[in-house]
Amino acid sequence: MLPFTTLTGIAIPLLIDDINTDQITPAQARRSLHPDYHAAWFSRWRLDEAGNEIADCVLNAPQYRGAPILVTGRNFGCGSAREGAAWAMVARGIRCIVARSFSDFYRANCVQNGILPVTLDQVDMAALERAVTEASGTHPVTVDLEGQAVISPDGERFSFTMDPAERMMLLEGLDDIGLTMKHMSDITGWEQRTAEEQPWLQAIPKV
Amino acid sequence: MLGGAEIDVREMHRNMALTLFDKIWNDHLVAVRPDGRALVYMDRTMLDEVRAPHVFARIEQRGLAVRRPDLTFVVQDHSVATAPGRTETTRADSAEIILATRASSHRHGVRLFDLHDPEQGISHVIAPELGMVLPGGTHACADSHAATVGALGALAFGCGSTELEHILTTQTMALARPATMRLMLHGRLDPVVTAKDVILHVIGRLGVDGAAGHAVELAGPALTAIPVEGRFTLCNMCTELGARTALAAPDDAVFEWLHGRPMVPAGAAWDVALAGWRGLRSDDEARFDTEIDIDCTGLEPQVTWGTDPSQTIGISEAVPDLAAAPPGREAAWRRALAYAALPSGKPITGTPITRAFIGSCTNARLSDLQAAAAVIRGRKVAEGVQAVVVPGSMTVRRQAEALGLDQTFKAAGFEWHESGCAMCAGGSGARANPGERIMSTTNRNFEGRQGRDVRTHLASPAMVVAAAIAGRIVDVRHLVAGEA
Ligand code: SF4
Numbered sequence: 001m002l003p004f005t006t007l008t009g010i011a012i013p014l015l016i017d018d019i020n021t022d023q024i025t026p027a028q029a030r031r032s033l034h035p036d037y038h039a040a041w042f043s044r045w046r047l048d049e050a051g052n053e054i055a056d057c058v059l060n061a062p063q064y065r066g067a068p069i070l071v072t073g074r075n076f077g078c079g080s081a082r083e084g085a086a087w088a089m090v091a092r093g094i095r096c097i098v099a100r101s102f103s104d105f106y107r108a109n110c111v112q113n114g115i116l117p118v119t120l121d122q123v124d125m126a127a128l129e130r131a132v133t134e135a136s137g138t139h140p141v142t143v144d145l146e147g148q149a150v151i152s153p154d155g156e157r158f159s160f161t162m163d164p165a166e167r168m169m170l171l172e173g174l175d176d177i178g179l180t181m182k183h184m185s186d187i188t189g190w191e192q193r194t195a196e197e198q199p200w201l202q203a204i205p206k207v
Numbered sequence: 208m209l210g211g212a213e214i215d216v217r218e219m220h221r222n223m224a225l226t227l228f229d230k231i232w233n234d235h236l237v238a239v240r241p242d243g244r245a246l247v248y249m250d251r252t253m254l255d256e257v258r259a260p261h262v263f264a265r266i267e268q269r270g271l272a273v274r275r276p277d278l279t280f281v282v283q284d285h286s287v288a289t290a291p292g293r294t295e296t297t298r299a300d301s302a303e304i305i306l307a308t309r310a311s312s313h314r315h316g317v318r319l320f321d322l323h324d325p326e327q328g329i330s331h332v333i334a335p336e337l338g339m340v341l342p343g344g345t346h347a348c349a350d351s352h353a354a355t356v357g358a359l360g361a362l363a364f365g366c367g368s369t370e371l372e373h374i375l376t377t378q379t380m381a382l383a384r385p386a387t388m389r390l391m392l393h394g395r396l397d398p399v400v401t402a403k404d405v406i407l408h409v410i411g412r413l414g415v416d417g418a419a420g421h422a423v424e425l426a427g428p429a430l431t432a433i434p435v436e437g438r439f440t441l442c443n444m445c446t447e448l449g450a451r452t453a454l455a456a457p458d459d460a461v462f463e464w465l466h467g468r469p470m471v472p473a474g475a476a477w478d479v480a481l482a483g484w485r486g487l488r489s490d491d492e493a494r495f496d497t498e499i500d501i502d503c504t505g506l507e508p509q510v511t512w513g514t515d516p517s518q519t520i521g522i523s524e525a526v527p528d529l530a531a532a533p534p535g536r537e538a539a540w541r542r543a544l545a546y547a548a549l550p551s552g553k554p555i556t557g558t559p560i561t562r563a564f565i566g567s568c569t570n571a572r573l574s575d576l577q578a579a580a581a582v583i584r585g586r587k588v589a590e591g592v593q594a595v596v597v598p599g600s601m602t603v604r605r606q607a608e609a610l611g612l613d614q615t616f617k618a619a620g621f622e623w624h625e626s627g628c629a630m631c632a633g634g635s636g637a638r639a640n641p642g643e644r645i646m647s648t649t650n651r652n653f654e655g656r657q658g659r660d661v662r663t664h665l666a667s668p669a670m671v672v673a674a675a676i677a678g679r680i681v682d683v684r685h686l687v688a689g690e691a
Contacts, residue, residue: 165242
């Protein structure tokens with residue numbers, strides 16, 4: 001997974017509350033054995049029934065193509081815990097989501113997938129929303145995880161807090177597996193000891 | 208880093224009374240991560256065809272490998288057809304995942320219990336049946352009823368797809384330690400009253416979140432009097448209490464049940480293992496976060512009336528009205544009563560059914576089929592009722608056939624299927640038609656689980672057979688007494 005240190009890029013203002021995982025990736029995307037998460041990302045909002053892009057959807061606006069930051073509303077990622085809703089962000093190159101708040105599951109899924117979930121205090125959030133909307137893709141936002149700050153398109157700096165373990169995972173590019181892999185010698189040690197003390201747990205007769 | 212912590216833990220234990228859960232957890236604790244999660248080693252992992260192709264594909268995409276293919280097992284159970292003569296393509300909509308499961312299991316060198324394997328069956332039935340899961344061991348299974356095998360004194364956890372990737376690549380789960388609960392079952396069960404009735408009653412008393420966040424240890428005189436296969440039923444349905452897992456201290460009955468099974472240590476290794484397993488019980492002074500006592504004396508056969516397993520009554524009772532809803536559950540009860548389409552205040556006996564289903568990881572082991580067949584005694588399934596028996600595993604099926612049970616069922620008008628989850632969750636395309644009412648030995652009566660607008664009544668195998676014969680919900684004790 002890519003480590004997250006500092007990111008400078010265009011931010012998409014998607015100022016809607018309660019965006020759920022079904023809106024981020026419709027359930028159909030999960031049924032296929034080889035789901036196309038790039039295509040599934042907000043597909044119901046971006047595409048009409050014939051599969052053509054809807055011109056006045058902000059997510060299709062030319063200035064926001066390839067933008068790596070999403071600025072959004074309250075309770076982002078609510079609904080089912082499906083992880084595909086985070087994979088779709090990765091597939092689209094979104095590396096940071098600044099929201100008024102997140103659903104717990106979605107927030108955890110973001111960290112697992114190297115996406116930085118940021119929440120700011122209310123006043124700062126309102127200022128950032130305004131600045132991002134006014135900039136309309138002309139000026140970038142900078143997100144600095146080491147310094148725990150967001151610099152808005154008009155240059156204003158807002159600080160945010162972050163759980164230390166989550167911050168470490170993002171900075172080092174570790175997901176859940178990566179975090180555990182740091183303990184590989186403990187795991188191997190456990191296996192060796194158990195192979196001696198309770199060999200039946202480590203070796204199974206072939207059936 | 209762990210070295211120091213581990214010595215401390217071991218030192219502490221010498222002075223501390225531990226629960227059975229603590230003992231197995233501590234024994235499998237590999238390390239504590241910086242985020243506070245405990246890395247708990249998983250001795251055996253099992254996954255089904257609904258998860259396997261996706262999880263293997265994700266591991267490949269990330270350039271990782273299955274760490275211990277020798278401790279990993281795959282089974283085709285959720286979406287396979289069960290009607291005799293099935294093939295991979297019997298169900299067109301599941302053929303793709305069945306074939307993908309086969310291919311990916313082979314790629315990773317993992318033992319697959321495939322469609323035509325003589326040991327194929329429902330994961331929670333074949334894992335103990337093969338002796339894959341052992342007392343004092345840990346087990347991860349990609350399904351919410353993993354705790355079934357806790358009846359052997361093992362610690363089992365269900366898991367989702369992302370957790371599975373973690374388990375397959377590291378052989379550990381990163382867990383928050385659950386609270387502990389002891390569920391003491393007192394008293395004596397009447398004849399014909401089974402583990403299923405006990406657990407439905409318990410869920411009725413405690414509610415569907417009654418054990419939320421807890422590792423439940425089942426104990427008490429009524430528990431030890433229940434045969435091992437019934438204890439699987441109890442642990443299986445602790446999931447419906449919201450429990451994180453469930454287990455029971457292994458006793459001689461468990462050791463006897465396990466001895467000689469294919470994956471169990473044999474000879475001198477058995478003796479060594481057994482000596483250790485005898486210590487697998489909660490210490491007398493061990494403290495639990497929650498203690499619950501339930502008296503099983505005088506318990507009637509149970510049946511659910513609603514849309515969650517807590518909506519349970521004794522067979523002689525009436526369907527409740529809204530006033531009986533537990534505090535805060537009024538809305539759920541209103542919806543359940545409307546869906547159930549049964550008059551409040553009227554007895555549940557006499558309710559006509561259209562289907563009877565004997566199967567699932569809850570109630571499709573040999574003893575369940577024996578109890579079911581015993582009720583038949585030459586009688587026939589009522590006209591207008593479709594009745595099916597789906598053994599929990601192909602091994603159970605063969606054992607039942609050796610005892611002639613298949614003949615008993617078929618002569619009575621039951622269909623006799625091959626093994627799989629079948630109508631438990633409708634996954635294999637086995638679903639009833641809108642408006643049907645099913646008596647079912649399964650574990651979930653959720654709205655629509657067995658088909659749109661289908662009403663599910665959960666009960667024991669004996670109760671399901673009695674209803675199949677009568678064509679309506681009846682008290683199996685009357686049927687048995689009438690014949691005696
Ligand atoms: S029988 Fe039902 S509850 Fe058991 S594993 Fe299969 S689908 Fe799940």
